[in-house]
Amino acid sequence: MDINEIIKPENLVYDKPRLMNDNPMHYCPGCSHGVIHKLIAEVIDEMGMEEKTIGIAPVGCAVFAYNYIDIDWEEAAHGRAPAIATAIKRLNPEKMVFTYQGDGDLAAIGTAETIHACNRGENIVIVFVNNAIYGMTGGQMAPTTLEGMVTATCPYGRDVELNGYPLKISNLVAQLDGTCYVTRQSVHTAAAVKKAKKALRQAFENSMNKKGASLVEFVSTCNSGWKMSPDAANKWMEEHMFAKYPLGDLKNV
Amino acid sequence: MTEEVKLMKGNEAIAHAAVRCGADGYFGYPITPQSEIMETLMELKPWETTGMVVLQAESEVAAINMVYGGAGTGKAVMTSSSSPGVSLKQEGISYIAGAELPCLIVNVMRGGPGLGTIQPSQADYFQAVKGGGHGDYRLITLAPASVQEMADFVALGFDLAFKYCNPAMILADGIIGQMMEKVVLPPFRPRRTEEEIRTQMPWAVQGKTAGRKRNVITSLELEPAKMEENNIRFQTKYKEIEKAEVRYEEIGCEDADYLIIAFGSMARICQKTIEMARAEGLKIGLLRPITLWPFPTDIISSYADKVKGMISVELNAGQMVEDVRLAVNGRVKVEHFGRLGGIVPTPDEVLDAIKQKLL
Amino acid sequence: MKQEIIIAGFGGQGVLSMGKILAYSGLMENKEVSWMPSYGPEQRGGTANVTVILSDERISSPVLNAFDIAIILNQPSLEKFESKVKPGGILIYDGYGIHQAPARKDIQVYRIDAMDTANEMKNGKAFNMIVLGGLLKIAPMVSLENVLKGLKKSLPERHHKLIPMNEQAILKGMEIIKKL
Known part of the structure; x- marks a missing residue:
């Protein structure tokens, strides 16, 4: 069987989402970002919202998200994506607006913007990738770094006396009257990916139905920063991350 | 019809002028001596008439980033503050200059440094004209000397900002903000329509329509050769402004x-x-x-x-x-x-x- | 014709609003006007002053070093502004707030017992309008008709019912001001 026979349309079992372009990704092999990007691209396409969607990219590993998903984007200053999304949505209410942020961006430097955009009930989606570490800058401690976890700035493990506790920002945001949907997902298995896509779809639909702010947290790995193989990172995540950040809906109204 | 002469504070004149000149949005945070700007806008409720959005942000930092966000969609957006608040906005202003977005920033200066005083000052001159934030950039800086100019410079500031895709600043002070004088408010001009934004600001982030490449608003360029090119483009633009826009x-x-x-x-x-x-x-x-x-x-x-x-x-x-x-x-x-x-x-x-x- | 006026007293005495009404009255007469307040956190009890200029020509500086007329409503303001009245100028003070009368001989000094009168009228809020009445008697820079129009402009609609009371207070002030 030669290659031309294999790539016949009737043999197709998987296709790259239409809204993912061909730019080579800078993400490390094994990183969760690629899968999450793919899910977002699929959901936007399936909702037929390509021409109405505006994404806001963060500072952090996903800073170049705008190079991969083929929609209009604004690149935010570190932590300010929810403020930027607020203005875009208020000024363009018919658009579908989402931010894509990491733990340092959303839960450290941008905590105020996160809390207040959610509390105002902005009709936006916040996609929150929590890998418990600063990946882009080389693996420093994040607000979500687990107790005892080793990073470049807590080389002897996170000491709560020195650094405080891992921040469960999604639980905090779920308390706010302005949020309608807060959920914790992951993309480490096929089943989890399927569930995560449903969660994203609901969040995006909420935003267009003016139900308020939706936050979808992805408990993720950073195998490079964690200094593990992708497989070991997934196992470590299941064992340690899920214990602190259990999956499932925190709020769904 | 004769124009109606009003008596109002400089701060109030800015608010009225913003609504009348077709501004799409204002994002601010209260600080003396300029709080009347947002107070007046909230009282005018322009969202019911022109459709202008007015929002009290959680901080000056959030406010300037809201301006960045709105400007990226091609809208005429503005913020206002006084010296300590404008210091907080510097990061955002640098990003706006770096992304070449038009917007209007009002600084009703008070004395510093630090929390300083709420009384009038002009000590933010360096901050306004020499940079303020990081990187090689310039702000078109207008200095009103009357309540009438407070009103007139809103439209002028927006026009210059859009002409050059560059942030513009009205650098006033506590005296001009707080004093009342006669003012003839500018005539109403409509906000730009979505269609006008699409044709006049093809770079605007409006949702990627079929047949065009995606628009990305960013100040980031990790390739030094390209980043130098960007900087040279900025400097060329600044030279052009220096040639054409001097006013005295x-x-x-x-x-x-x-x-x-x-x-x-x-x-x-x-x-x-x-x-x-x-x-x-x-x-x-x-x-x-x-x-x-x-x-x-x-x-x-x-x-x-x-x-x-x-x-x-x-x-x-x-x-x-x-x-x-x-x-x-x-x-x-x-x-x-x-x-x-x-x-x-x-x-x-x-x-x-x-x-x-x-x- | 140009009148450069300072009104100074405690916050809460209606210093700024009296200046505002004067400025609006000037506007009604098509004069050039400027109203420059001392602004600050002291809403009540602190010192407050406002510089009002009414002129037939374009006004240059809203900030002045000398005044044609000073309206002084408490002792600290007298100490601050007595020396800043131009020679031959006018100083009007409220007897209740001043325990040490102005000393200058090269200016015209008037006393108005506006606080006492307001109390007699059982209307503390009339205080600043009584003072305004006194001012207009001595220096009729705007007509009463235009003051009432100015009042209408500067007061929110819901307070328009108070205009007759204010008119009465202005007339009372015109009666009780006396030259020393």
Whole structure:
């Protein structure tokens, strides 16, 4: 069987989402970002919202998200994506607006913007990738770094006396009257990916139905920063991350 | 129809003018002495008439980033604050300049440094015209000297910002913000339609329509060669602005032996100083820069050979005086007089300083 | 014709609003006007002053070193502004707030017992309008008709019912001001 026979349309079992372009990704092999990007691209396409969607990219590993998903984007200053999304949505209410942020961006430097955009009930989606570490800058401690976890700035493990506790920002945001949907997902298995896509779809639909702010947290790995193989990172995540950040809906109204 | 003359504060005039000139959004955070801007907007409820969005942000940092977000969609958006708040906005302003977005920022200056005082000051001159945030960028800086100019410079600021895809700033102070004067508000002009934004601002993030490449608003470029190219493009634009957009006013300059250079409220005070000086037979003129950047370098330079001395009168320890000295390049004596920390000199105090330093 | 006026007293005495009404009255007469307040956190009890200029010509500086007229409503303001009245100028003070009368001989000094009168009228809020009445008697820079129009402009609609009371207070002030 030669290659031309294999790539016949009737043999197709998987296709790259239409809204993912061909730019080579800078993400490390094994990183969760690629899968999450793919899910977002699929959901936007399936909702037929390509021409109405505006994404806001963060500072952090996903800073170049705008190079991969083929929609209009604004690149935010570190932590300010929810403020930027607020203005875009208020000024363009018919658009579908989402931010894509990491733990340092959303839960450290941008905590105020996160809390207040959610509390105002902005009709936006916040996609929150929590890998418990600063990946882009080389693996420093994040607000979500687990107790005892080793990073470049807590080389002897996170000491709560020195650094405080891992921040469960999604639980905090779920308390706010302005949020309608807060959920914790992951993309480490096929089943989890399927569930995560449903969660994203609901969040995006909420935003267009003016139900308020939706936050979808992805408990993720950073195998490079964690200094593990992708497989070991997934196992470590299941064992340690899920214990602190259990999956499932925190709020769904 | 005759235009209606109103009496209002400079801060209120900014708010009215913003609604009338077709602004799409205002994002701010309260701080004295400029809170009347947002208060007036909230009272005017423009979202019910022109559709303008007005939002009180959680901080100055959030407000300027809201401006960044809105400007990226091609909308005419603005923020206002006073000195400590404008310091907080510097990061955002740098990003806006780096992403080449148009917007309007109002700074009703108060005394610093730090929390300083709520009284008037012009000590943010350096911050406004020399950068303020990080990187090589420039802000088109307009210095109103009356309530009428507070109103007029809103539309002018937006027009210049959109013409050059660059942030513009109205650099006022507590006096101009808080005082009431007669003002004729600008006529209403409609907000841009979505269609107009699409055709006039093809770079705007509006949702990627079929047949065009995706639009990305960003100041990031990790490839140094490309980043240098970006910077060279900015500098070319700044040169163009320096050539085309210098604005100033001359009062009694033609026969002057001595020249005062002053902007904003200080220029108003110095007008009275000139009246007093001329009553004593002293021929003093006033050159008032209206644009602080681009600075009226050429006209000031042209007076270097005509007058016996110049004095830059400012509500600060000597900031604009550096640009005056650069303009005349040693050809004439240039002095500075200023009061600090929220103290405003009276016209006779300025005259005494001139006699002491120049005559 | 130009009138450069300072009104100074405690916050809460209606210093700024009296200045505002004067400025609006000037506006009604098509004069050039400026109203420059001392602004600050002291809403009540601190010192407050406002510089009002009414002129037939364009106004240069809203900040002044000398005044044609000073209206002084408490002792600290007298100490601050007595020396700043131009020679031959006018100083009007409220007897209740001043325990040490003005000393200058080269200016015209008037006393108005506006606080006492307001109390007699059982209307503390009339205080600043009584003072305004006194001012207009001595220096009729704007007509009563235009003051009432100015009042209408500067007051929110819901307070328009108070205009007759204000008119009464202005007339009372015109009666009780006396030259020293």
